[in-house]
Amino acid sequence: MVATPEKLEHTHEHLPSQQRVAVLLMGYGEVESYEDFANYNEQALNLLTAKFAPVPTWIYPPLARILALFDRHEWGHQHNDFISPHNAIFEKQREGIEKNLQQRWGDCVQVFKAFNFCAPFLPAQVLAEIKNQGFDKLLIYPLLVVDSIFTSGIAIEQVNKALSELADGNEHWVKGLRYIPSFYNEPAYIDLMVHLVEEKITRDLATAYLPAEIGIVLMNHGCPHKAKGFTSGITESQALYDLVRDKLINRYPLISVGWLNHDTPLIEWTQPSAEQAAKNLIQLGAKVVVFMPIGFATENHETLLDVHHIIHALEKKHKSVNYVQMPCVNDRPEFLAMAAQWANSHIEELFTEQGTVVKSQLANNHHHHHH
Numbered sequence: 001m002v003a004t005p006e007k008l009e010h011t012h013e014h015l016p017s018q019q020r021v022a023v024l025l026m027g028y029g030e031v032e033s034y035e036d037f038a039n040y041n042e043q044a045l046n047l048l049t050a051k052f053a054p055v056p057t058w059i060y061p062p063l064a065r066i067l068a069l070f071d072r073h074e075w076g077h078q079h080n081d082f083i084s085p086h087n088a089i090f091e092k093q094r095e096g097i098e099k100n101l102q103q104r105w106g107d108c109v110q111v112f113k114a115f116n117f118c119a120p121f122l123p124a125q126v127l128a129e130i131k132n133q134g135f136d137k138l139l140i141y142p143l144l145v146v147d148s149i150f151t152s153g154i155a156i157e158q159v160n161k162a163l164s165e166l167a168d169g170n171e172h173w174v175k176g177l178r179y180i181p182s183f184y185n186e187p188a189y190i191d192l193m194v195h196l197v198e199e200k201i202t203r204d205l206a207t208a209y210l211p212a213e214i215g216i217v218l219m220n221h222g223c224p225h226k227a228k229g230f231t232s233g234i235t236e237s238q239a240l241y242d243l244v245r246d247k248l249i250n251r252y253p254l255i256s257v258g259w260l261n262h263d264t265p266l267i268e269w270t271q272p273s274a275e276q277a278a279k280n281l282i283q284l285g286a287k288v289v290v291f292m293p294i295g296f297a298t299e300n301h302e303t304l305l306d307v308h309h310i311i312h313a314l315e316k317k318h319k320s321v322n323y324v325q326m327p328c329v330n331d332r333p334e335f336l337a338m339a340a341q342w343a344n345s346h347i348e349e350l351f352t353e354q355g356t357v358v359k360s361q362l363a364n365n366h367h368h369h370h371h
Helices: 005-014 034-051 057-077 086-108 123-132 149-166 187-205 234-246 274-283 301-317 333-352 360-364
Strands: 021-027 109-115 137-142 176-179 214-221 255-260 288-293 322-325
Touching: 021 086, 021 123, 021 149, 021 333, 086 109, 086 333, 109 123, 123 149, 137 149, 137 333, 176 333, 187 214, 187 234, 187 288, 187 322, 187 333, 214 234, 214 274, 214 301, 234 255, 255 274, 255 301, 274 288, 274 301, 288 301, 301 322
Parallel strands: 021 109, 021 137, 137 176, 214 255, 214 288, 288 322
Antiparallel strands: none
């Protein structure tokens, strides 16, 4: 029997010490049943609001219940019991990225998903499973376009907490760790965003409108301006917008960033909001407005419901204008291939470096008080 080169490569990568890498793909997760809303909101408030709002923690549980009532109204009554497709799409993303990675690494690499706020996929639950399966190398991979305290920051906070709880006595089971914060400036992602917009215009709009009459709102996740000095996402989001805009502006002059903000009292958010952006483009002569989410890789209630609301409000005021709501990149094969590609070099480093044994009791002796 002749071993094919590919087989050899895998045996070679398998033999020395049965090394395996667990990729922890992290996303928000969205609740799929109304009973979970209050709990979801409370966890989200605890982790998120604490980073920028001057609010005492005792307010979270009652506030979460009030927000749940709003959600119940918005999702239930206004949207015929809307159930977010977010989790299902995220699972397809996990599966596709794993398939791409395993073409290169075989089953030495597995991809696990964790959601910030949704059992049974909370980071602590998933890391316990990764540990049980005998992995000792970890690539933390929030599948998020932009790095901020509200996205990957929370992910790391939760991972650290979980890893502390899972530590075995004094020796840590994780021997190697890598992290991918965001992909806002990856050329392949930028080009794909541009391609999606151009493809849509060519297919559906080019024969009915002049290029200068096509307004394009490139939507980012809204960011509060002040976040106690944490990274709030503005810098990367702005850079992402500029990179995509630069590749479209010569053909389509009417382009604006549109921030999907959570309108919270006392907080100053990024401007213009997606709705304001559309109004501005209409004022400059747009006869159709295309809403393209560039700051989100996975569909969620913001890209679906919030944009739907915005279009509804605009339709009342500007009846003669048309509106196009585009999907996120979701599980498009070329996106899953590039997302796997971005992980390859980190996985390679994890395989080639010597694992480091971390002894937690050493940390306690490291309080250096130099007088």
